[in-house]
Amino acid sequence: MEGIELIAFQIISAVGTARSYYIEAIQDAKQGNFEEARKKIEEGSNIFVEGHHAHAELIQKEANGELDTITLLLMHAEDQLMSAEAFKIIAEEFIDVYESRK
Secondary structure (H helix, E strand, C coil), rough: CCHHHHHHHHHHHHHHHHHHHHHHHHHHHHHHHHHHHCCCCCHHHHHHHHHHHHHHHHHHHCCCCCCCCCCHHHHHHHHHHHHHHHHHHCCCCHHHHHHHHC
16 A cells, blocks of 8 residues: 555544544543543644644645545545544533533
């Protein structure tokens, strides 16, 4: 595996891990562990950046005319990236809501 497929898998791996951290953060907040929840958000964000950088690499390839096909795998990577970003926003909101009720 090389090229665009490899980059797509890098995105999927990084943002999937980040999304898992965001879900764990919600679970921690639900249990009242707000410090741990915020740590998970930070850890997820750090990993998400790896996926974001890989995504930026694809954008540069497209701008340089090196990306000539859109595959289902690439579409999946894009979807996972957007999903993880949305989960972060939702997780942060849940943490705030749970914390305000304590």
